[in-house]
Amino acid sequence: METTISIYPKNLPGDFAIWIFIFAELLVFGIFFIAYAFARSYNVELFNTSQATLIQEFGAINTIVLITSSYFVVQAVAAIKNNKDQICVNWLGAALFMGAIFLFVKIIEFHEKISAGISMSTNLFYMFYLSLTFFHFMHVILGMIILAAILLKARQGGYSATNHTGVETGASYWHMVDLIWIILFPLVYIIH
Amino acid sequence: MTLSSTISWSILILLTIFAFIFGGFELGNMTIVSIILLSTIIKSQIVIDYFMGLHQVRWQWRIILYSWLLLVVGMIGLAYWLGLQ
Numbered sequence: 001m002e003t004t005i006s007i008y009p010k011n012l013p014g015d016f017a018i019w020i021f022i023f024a025e026l027l028v029f030g031i032f033f034i035a036y037a038f039a040r041s042y043n044v045e046l047f048n049t050s051q052a053t054l055i056q057e058f059g060a061i062n063t064i065v066l067i068t069s070s071y072f073v074v075q076a077v078a079a080i081k082n083n084k085d086q087i088c089v090n091w092l093g094a095a096l097f098m099g100a101i102f103l104f105v106k107i108i109e110f111h112e113k114i115s116a117g118i119s120m121s122t123n124l125f126y127m128f129y130l131s132l133t134f135f136h137f138m139h140v141i142l143g144m145i146i147l148a149a150i151l152l153k154a155r156q157g158g159y160s161a162t163n164h165t166g167v168e169t170g171a172s173y174w175h176m177v178d179l180i181w182i183i184l185f186p187l188v189y190i191i192h
Numbered sequence: 193m194t195l196s197s198t199i200s201w202s203i204l205i206l207l208t209i210f211a212f213i214f215g216g217f218e219l220g221n222m223t224i225v226s227i228i229l230l231s232t233i234i235k236s237q238i239v240i241d242y243f244m245g246l247h248q249v250r251w252q253w254r255i256i257l258y259s260w261l262l263l264v265v266g267m268i269g270l271a272y273w274l275g276l277q
Contacts (some may be wrong), residue, residue, distance in 0.1 A: 060209070068201070068205075071198075176244075
């Protein structure tokens with residue numbers, strides 16, 4: 001039998017609707033990041049002084065945690081493509097666990113700042129820092145809800161090698177959450 | 193070139209540790225900022241191509257994400273350069 005190899009690349013993974021959502025989210029975060037950077041260019045001393053109060057280790061740990069959770073989601077997609085639904089469930093569970101660690105670290109960080117009397121009205125840096133990281137925090141929660149729903153369906157045998165669009169859809173959203181943090185981390189915690 | 197997901201993950205972790213250590217140097221100049229932003233572009237490109245799996249999709253879709261990435265990081269670099277003036 002002759003095997004035909006398509007010369008045309010694939011379409012976007014998962015449901016196309018999620019990509020409309022992803023492009024819109026990236027646009028919003030992109031504007032937010034650029035606004036932060038230009039606001040800083042007019043208030044360099046204020047931003048550098050305030051940024052120095054952040055615990056960079058928290059940001060670095062959360063970056064490693066999110067990247068690792070994304071890696072686990074990649075493994076979950078690979079497992080379901082090979083019809084291994086129980087392995088897919090395990091990888092999704094591991095990704096959710098990493099998501100929970102991210103939230104835990106962020107809650108410690110928020111608590112530390114709020115306990116020190118810092119709020120969005122303290123200064124321009126903290127307005128950006130708190131609103132950007134909290135906005136992203138809410139996206140992590142939404143991503144975890146999506147992954148949990150996929151995990152439950154996968155556990156009931158709802159996906160297979162020929163029917164895994166749902167897993168790819170959730171995975172694409174989760175990778176977007178990771179992608180945003182990869183830019184947010186150096187912007188808010190590192191470069192000064 | 194294609195990277196396995198484990199190699200991609202390893203590069204992402206190494207670049208994160210690099211940015212964390214390098215950013216700790218008290219050398220607030222454009223060279224440091226540029227190197228960290230370049231490492232951010234590399235990390236983002238790995239996530240887009242090998243985690244999201246876009247290295248196999250039509251270029252029209254990839255170009256949207258690459259344009260977004262280069263525009264955002266480029267504007268951040270420009271703003272930091274302006275802040276040094």
